Amino acid sequence: MSNNTNMVPESYPMNGGDGSNSYTKNSYFQRAGTNAMKAIIDDVIAEKLDVEKQISSSKSTLRIADLGCSVGPNTFIAMQNIIDAVQQKYQSHGFASHMPEFQVFFNDHTSSDFNTLFASLPPERPYFATGVPGSFHGRLFPDFSLDFVHSSFALQWLSKVPEELLNKNSAAWNKGRVHYASAPDEVAQAYTAQFAKDITTFLDGRAKELVVGGLMVLIMPGIPNGIPHSSSATGLMFDFLGHCLMDMAKEGLISEVQVDSFNLPIYVASPKEMTQLVERNGCFSIERMEMTQPWARVDDLSGQACTMHLRAGMEGIISKHFGTEIIDELFDRYCKKHGEIIGLLESKLNEGNQLFIVLKRI
Amino acid sequence: MSNNTNMVPESYPMNGGDGSNSYTKNSYFQRAGTNAMKAIIDDVIAEKLDVEKQISSSKSTLRIADLGCSVGPNTFIAMQNIIDAVQQKYQSHGFASHMPEFQVFFNDHTSSDFNTLFASLPPERPYFATGVPGSFHGRLFPDFSLDFVHSSFALQWLSKVPEELLNKNSAAWNKGRVHYASAPDEVAQAYTAQFAKDITTFLDGRAKELVVGGLMVLIMPGIPNGIPHSSSATGLMFDFLGHCLMDMAKEGLISEVQVDSFNLPIYVASPKEMTQLVERNGCFSIERMEMTQPWARVDDLSGQACTMHLRAGMEGIISKHFGTEIIDELFDRYCKKHGEIIGLLESKLNEGNQLFIVLKRI
Structure with missing residues (x-):
């Protein structure tokens, strides 16, 4: 039940507080994703939530968890959307008098800034x-204690960097790169294997925690089936970040060894991969599994905006490895060179870059 | 369900972090109370917890809340004690195979340092x-969602200073004092009335949140029936703190107006008062209501130790009113003059200064 301290997954919290570089102020791409999902989540709840079962169980509370919620405000919007949809369903089915109370569990790593999260809770929340x-790669809740699980832009984080990447004698040694996007197959395979392990423990945990009939909505960066890793929008941005770091190494601002030993523990999965992992787990039916393109709705793909977003999410992990003193320089470079990839980035985003999954505990 | 922002009770968090002035490092008087309570809580659970009912309800989770938990470590010790006692009861009654899982809800004001609390959670917790x-003067949990409520050294905090104390035209204007201990009757009455209101809303909330048969253990500073307010150990310390502030005002370090407008929102209740308030609520049976004297087990009543404890609990509220720059000076004075009250303090502590209450939701 408790985490073994030797096994606590690594955590890379988003920038805390609410300053100009905070995740709170720089997560509107993710928010665009959350908003675009509202209509789909409305549908899912209208179609899939078993209101009769909830009522017949005489439970008066519907428990919802947001796993990897970060520090808001996106998580508040997502939770409100879900509750609105549930209330709507109760009302439209004539069960308004059986309306449950809602208890929302905001989850993220222990090192996440819960003080900021709590301070910014909507005062009039329903x-x-x-x-x-704690990490969602371990257990977080008692058996059968959740009715609905949501996780948005969190499952792409691996619990750790695959060890082979740091081994000079391995074919998966990732010299001169920080990601697998344009790396040799062995590197990508190491990432794929780690992702499979992580999703397996994630699904095992949730299978125990969700009631039978409970729904799980997962939103994450995705890559269409059959597209090479190097062609994802995320891969493109991380490759580019790697180039900026290598440029700095060549100028002697950081060492190449530092770059060689740094890898972003982020994986972008395809629908096919996720389908296989869910089927292997065997506790969930797949109600939806589709690629969407919510970022296409974001107007601002300027260097400034993209850089701020990348920084809010990545500053923590980069500082931890390279020190805080390189951060401004790195993201200045990224921002200035952003024009080189913007056309390509736009076309990738239009291909669809987000995976939307609905599972039901069977 | 949500707090109206106009009604959010004031909060005075204990010193956060884990530095030398932190509550974490300076709450061993409270911890002595918690430890002394272990034997009594063992008894209460052995006698009063309805294991058969829990099992027959086929609920697999036992939910425990610690209200006003502060930042640890006392709350972790208290929760472990309760769980040990519950497990012991299940085992001794032959229900080991029905052992529930435990979910603990750590509650305190939104401004409390949850980041420190979460970071210091015992890694191997059961x-x-x-x-x-949020404030326990409002609702915190869904209906009937808790099996056990614990609150230690928190209910003495009023949700606000009674307004009359700040009104120059009121008989309850508390000029030159920071507490009601040796004040005119009108001041004490204003405190008593505010305390009654607060306990009433507290009991109303918990009556909704606890399952029928659920237990509530309340530990708080107390004063024996029939003893004047001025004679409580707490009253003695706060009077003394008021004298130190008035000395500083006379020397021009702060203004007398500042002292006049400052009042500690802390109340020390008698068993008789609490009995009346519980009976008026009508949703709980009183299983225990007794004065204890756990502080008598604390060896160190030195000026240094007492001052550090007072400071860890009171620095926040005093700084908010007077500014942080007077804090060192104030507590230096308190420490140096502590010898003047130590004899009296010791005798007060021996009379019993802690109220221990067990209620059952009926």
Whole structure:
């Protein structure tokens, strides 16, 4: 039940607080994703939520968890959307008098800034709020204690960098790169294997925690089936970040060894991969599994905006490895060179870059 | 369900972090109270917890809340004690195979340092941990969602200073004092009335949140029936703190007006008062209501130790009113003059200064 300290997955919290570089102020791409999902989530709840079962179980509380919620405000919008849709379904089915109370569990790594999250909770929220510290790669909740699980832009984070990447004698040694996007197959395979392990423990945990009939909505960066890793929008941005770091190494601002030993623990999965992992787990039916393109709705793909977003999400992990003193320089370079990739980035985003999954505990 | 922002009670968090002035490092008087309570809580659970009912309800999770938990470590010790006692009861009654899972809800004001609390959670805990931000003078949990409520050294905090104390035209204007201990009757009455209101809303909330048969253990500073307010150990310390502030005002370090407008929102209740308030609520049976004297087990009543404890709990509220720059000076004075009250303090502590209450939801 408790985490073994030797096994606590690494955590890379988003920038805390609410300053100009904070995740709070720089997560509107993710928010665009959340908003675009509202209509789909409305549909899913209208179609798939078993209201009769909830009522017949005489439980008066519907428990919802947001796994990897970060520090808001996106998580508040997502939770409100879900509750609105549930209330709508109860009303439209004539069960308004059986309306449940809602308890929302906001989960993220223990090192996430829960103080900021709690301070920014909407004052007039239609739910009881709780925070749950810990990795969703382990157990977080008692058996059968959740009715609905949501996780948005979190499952792409691996619990750790695959070890082979740091081994000079391995074919998966990732010299001169920080990601697998344009790396040799062995590197990509190491990432794929780590992702499979992580999703397996994630699904095992949630299978225990969700009630039978409970729904799980997963939103994450995705790559269409059959497209090479190097062609994802995320891969493109990380490759580009790697180039900026290598430029700095060549100028002697950081060492090449530092770059060689740095790898972003982020994986972008395809629908096919996720389908296989869910089927192998065997506890969930796949209600939806589709690629969407919500970022196409974001107007601002300027260097400034893209850089701020990348920084809000990546500053923590980059500082931890290279020190905080390189951060401004690195993202200045990224921002200035952003024009080189913007055309390509736009076309990738239009191909669809987000995976939307609905699972039901069977 | 949500707090109206106009009604959010004031919060005075204990010193956060884990530095030398932190509550974490300076709450061993409270911890002595918690430890002394272990034997009594063992008894209470052995006698009063209805294991058969829990099992017959086929609920697999036992949910425990610690209200006003502060930042640890006392709350972790208290929760472990309760869970040990519950497990012991299940085992001794032959229900080991029905052992529930435990979910612990750590509650304190939204401004409390949950980041420190979460970071210091025992790694090998036998429960799923969650944090619940908000005032226990409002609702915190869904209906009938808790099996056990614990609150230690928190209910003495009033939700606000009674307004009459700040009104120069009121008989309850508390000029030259920071507490009601040796004040005119009108001041004490204003405190008593505010305390009654606060306990009433507290009991109303918990009556909704606890399952029928659920237990509530309340530990708080107390004063024996029939003893004047001025004679409580707490009253003695706060009077003394008021004298130190008035000395500083006379020397021009702060203004007398500042002292006049400052009042500690802390109340020390008698068993008789609490009995009346519980009976008026009508949703709980009183299983225990007794004065104890756990502080008598604390060896160190030195000026240094007492001052550090007072400072860890009171620095926040005093800084907010007077500014941080007077804090060192104030507590230096308190420490140097502590010898003047130590004899009296010791005798007060021996009379019993802690109220221990067990209620059952009926």
